[in-house]
Amino acid sequence: xxxxxxxxxxxxxxxxxxxxxxxxxxxxxxxxxxxxxxxxxxxxxxxxxxxxxxxxxxxxxxxxxxxxxxxxxxxxxxxxxxxxxxxxxxxxxxxxxxxxxxxxxxxxxxx
Amino acid sequence: xxxxxxxxxxxxxxxxxxxxxxxxxxxxxxxxxxxxxxxxxxxxxxxxxxxxxxxxxxxxxxxxxxxxxxxxxxxxxxxxxxxxxxxxxxxxxxxxxxxxxxxxxxxxxxxxxxx
Numbered sequence: 001x002x003x004x005x006x007x008x009x010x011x012x013x014x015x016x017x018x019x020x021x022x023x024x025x026x027x028x029x030x031x032x033x034x035x036x037x038x039x040x041x042x043x044x045x046x047x048x049x050x051x052x053x054x055x056x057x058x059x060x061x062x063x064x065x066x067x068x069x070x071x072x073x074x075x076x077x078x079x080x081x082x083x084x085x086x087x088x089x090x091x092x093x094x095x096x097x098x099x100x101x102x103x104x105x106x107x108x109x110x111x
Numbered sequence: 112x113x114x115x116x117x118x119x120x121x122x123x124x125x126x127x128x129x130x131x132x133x134x135x136x137x138x139x140x141x142x143x144x145x146x147x148x149x150x151x152x153x154x155x156x157x158x159x160x161x162x163x164x165x166x167x168x169x170x171x172x173x174x175x176x177x178x179x180x181x182x183x184x185x186x187x188x189x190x191x192x193x194x195x196x197x198x199x200x201x202x203x204x205x206x207x208x209x210x211x212x213x214x215x216x217x218x219x220x221x222x223x224x225x226x
Contacts, residue, residue: 031212042115042202042217043154050211088153092212098167099144099215101153 006102021105023089024071030093032072037086079109115218117203123224131189132221136205143186146202193225
């Protein structure tokens with residue numbers, strides 16, 4: 001069973017601060033996705049990383065895939081209240097590209 | 112395309128009743144997935160279709176749960192004799208071939224409350 005551990009599970013910060021969320025596994029994934037989910041809604045895809053060591057930037061968000069494709073991080077610079085939400089990492093691999101989700105990191109950005 | 116569509120968005124039912132949810136995937140996607148998400152948890156895989164064939168089912172999918180995708184387009188998830196423990200958000204996702212592999216796109220979900 002592929003398991004993904006996310007840390008921290010909860011994060012409350014002031015607007016303007018930086019933060020990093022981690023996603024770790026003992027398994028190798030063919031790709032890894034980061035999603036953001038708001039209450040009562042489905043997860044919305046932010047990024048997909050497929051190559052070990054890959055770094056992708058999406059405005060103030062920087063995503064990195066570990067060299068061994070077992071872990072990933074999400075760094076947010078100068079967080080804004082609109083960044084508030086549940087951030088989920090999801091690793092794809094195995095048959096049919098089945099996706100395994102982490103438990104999520106619940107981020108609250110206080111104005 | 113408007114993305115993955117799920118109906119209804121919310122369903123309240125009494126214990127013991129049957130419920131059915133519908134998912135319309137992104138039109139060109141041949142793969143469709145159902146997940147269940149409870150409060151404070153990430154989505155948990157339930158089942159997967161490639162076209163009309165149901166190719167994988169999780170152990171979470173008890174015999175009270177059945178999913179179909181009769182024409183390889185929309186899918187339904189039925190729960191018979193609902194129990195309070197079935198209360199959760201039911202998410203549908205679809206995927207199709209891309210340069211980055213089969214990336215899953217999610218619908219807004221159906222929130223089920225069993226009273």
